[in-house]
Amino acid sequence: MKKFSTLLAVSAASLALSACGTADDASTEATADTVEMPANEALEGVSEEPVADDAANAADDAAAEDATEAQAATAEAAGEAAADVAARAAAAADAVGDAADSAAKAADAAGDAVDAVTN
Incomplete structure (x- = not known):
């Protein structure tokens, strides 16, 4: 019975503690109002518009051209x-073909020699 009363007390305490929490749900998705508010506040004092700087990309264009030439x-x-590798492979294939022809001729000659001995 003492274990049951201890379990009952712990259960009651955990329920009371969970009732003290807030109802904020962590799975609620962020909306544009809450996400963009800090960004808008940071930009409130800015009144100038961005200006394109043509000279800023000149170095990048030259580097890109150099890289293109290096790649070419x-x-x-x-x-x-x-x-070069293809030419060497073709030469090796020709050499193998010549060796195969020589081996075939040698085999024919050996066969002729065996025929001559057996007849």
Whole structure:
């Protein structure tokens, strides 16, 4: 019975404590009024409009052009290297074909020699 009364007291205390909380729901989505209010307050003293500065992008344009030229040079070098590899692969394939032809001729000659010995 003592355990039951202790459990009852703890339950009553937890219910009383939860009743003291607020009804704010953390899952409530933020609305534009509450989110933009601090931003609008920060900009209240600003009366000037933003101005485009053409010189600000000049350095970026030059850097972009240099990067484009470097990329083109890298692409050309990669293309030349690929062509070199393709040429080497073709030469290796020709060498393998020649070796296969030589091996076929040697096998024919060996077969002829075996036929000559057995007949």
